[in-house]
Amino acid sequence: MTALDHAAAVPCGDDARPGRTLRAALRRAAPALLAYAGTRLVGLAVLAIWGAVADRSPHQLLAARWDSLWYTRIAEQGYGYTLRLPDGSIHSDLAFFPMLPALERVISAISPLDAAGAGLAVSCVTSLLAAWGIFAVGDLLHGRRVGTLLVVAWAVLPVGIVQSMAYSESLFTAVAAWAVYATLTRQWLAAGTLAALAGLTRPVGAAVVAAVWIAAAVELLPGGRWRRARRTDPELLAGVVLAPLGWLAYVGWVGFETGSATGYFEIQSGWGNGFDGGLAFAGFIGGMLTGPGFPAGLALLTGVAALLWLFARGVRQGQPLPVLAYCGSVLVLALTAKGYFCSKPRLLMPAFPLLLPLALALARLRPARTALILGSAGLGSALYGAFWLHGSGPP
Template sequence: MTTLAPPLSPAPAGHALRRAAPALLVYAGVRALGLAVLAVWGAAAGKSPHTLLAARWDSLWYTRVAEHGYGWQVRLPDGSVHSNLAFFPLLPWLERLVSAVSPLSYADAGLVVSWLASLFAAAGIFAVADHLYGRRAGVCAVALWAVLPVGIVQSMAYSESLFTAVAAWSLYAVLRERWVLAGVLASCAGLTRPVGAAVVAAVWVAAAVQVYREGRVHREGRADRRMLLGVALAPLGAAGYVLWVGHRTGGGLFGYLDVQAGWGNGFDFGYAFARFIGEKFTSVPGALAGIGLVVGVALVVRLYVVGVRQGQPLPLLVYTGIVVALALCAAGYFGSKPRLLMPAFPLLLPLAVALARLRTSRSALVLGGVAVVGAVYGAFWLHGSGPP
């Protein structure tokens, strides 16, 4: 299995930007295609693309947190309570900041944050893939992340792009042994989504393995302190918010779990999801959807196994494993599972390596075709009745 690479001297910012430029241009082009198809579809359907991207479903909850703070909730007819305490604060904090320094509304500020974050996420994915497998694989990894069928979420005022950005750069910092930066970014990930625990775990495991394999006694004491500081910083974001929610709700350490339970969310080791898939096979049309879900889950598991055999560094495997486990083994709204898997970008690295071995024209043809299909599917998805 690949171990952590030795720390390298930081490359000049200009050189790093030039190296990543092709990946960022590809990413921007794919996302522009997705937005163009959404605009055309919206014009035909009489729906506003702006509303679909900035003012529906979870984006409304983030906007309300940015505008009014926490404490707002909805009680449903069945007695369950949907509280905005379920939404972590980094995205609404940034929405509030952007709105305060610009004429933008909170909703439009959310779009700006998401679009900028998606570029930083693409750059982080490129940095990780380039560091491990080379520049061509880095470009292909970014392209694959962009053309995901649910890639339109990257352009919504949701937290997936922001989370992927801080997670990817934290993992890259771990691979470069920049422990303090890795810890700070892991803490930011913990302030963005509950799955920020995956980034924290990656930092902790990487540090533990490094100590075990190499022995930090042979390094300067200053290096030891940097590692310990990064390890200590990593969980502060998630722990701070969860403890605050527990104090505010009176639920103590389990207060945030109670909030999530009000939304019907909880970790049940995949029982509810398996039952949901099983129920699809009670009818012929449903059986086709059920087969598609089984194939999708099998593909995710297969890509993870290939990543293990490929020798991906342990921090990436730990991060990806936790993201996948939380996405597939939690109860809740099952239509959201594809976007919950979106931050698990290391799953795409085996495909990126394979594409990088093809001639540029052939890989471009493959990615271009998938990009068109993904753009159409994304427009169809957002024009549905349920949230993504």
């Protein structure tokens, strides 16, 4: 039995059974979605109270700082803005993938919202869709209780406030989670289309492509479903072809605009981004461990070790290959990037399968204890989110 066959053989939620309606699927996911919405509302309430005391606007903190300003500018004026910093570095808006600003532009054109408000609306809706997709994956693999706990664990991440910001994390996670679900359930056209959309949303869309391609490779291996169900071949091949088109289209367009086949990567280099196998990140941690920032460096090193342990735990628990491929790709891309080290927690947010071992552990506890743990984590996340956005915040 292949990994995909194992995933399909696990008892599924109602939403995974043929003939079930969207209403039935939503009803099954309702507890997870309500818990998620409640967690996010607590986070926003704490942010609003903190903002009232500090005389800061929550709207400005959520939609008019850092990357959200770049998305808004693209939505309103299109691409073409470049910022030259005193140190000589060049920041071009071509570093930002087009899906979020395109949605902001459309929504602001057909509604009373401006581009920044449209960005918040996109995050609000897509964070719920992301929660639903995460639930669907957890429910498919381990049942409804684990799916619900997986969603809440994602909601209470320390940087969970980003899920409510005019950033692309919620949009990307929604597309990626449903792409993984479609891959696990062998809905190849949907998986390929969603992977293409993920590739138009963030550079890490390549991780979704990896999940689709590895799942397809399993199907094509001797003994795979390919040999047993020839009628699925055209859909599988179409999904494989569709999956990378979004990512390739944007990177290719940037290459055309810049006159260089490697134009997108040169622009990322101007931002101080790129991939060096994790050498710069290791040096950053090493510098903290050998200086006055030792406690923070030790905490960061512990966090990285915990992430690697969670991934290894997922491997030992037999998570399907597409899940591991997606999660592992996000993990590798985040940890081996050489810039914006403080952004790594939010860059890792789409790697929701890392939380599956925690959800399984929580499912074995008594409900009261589970509620206490997650409730405490949710309150801590809300307080940290407000503190974070009123301080350095996400770059």
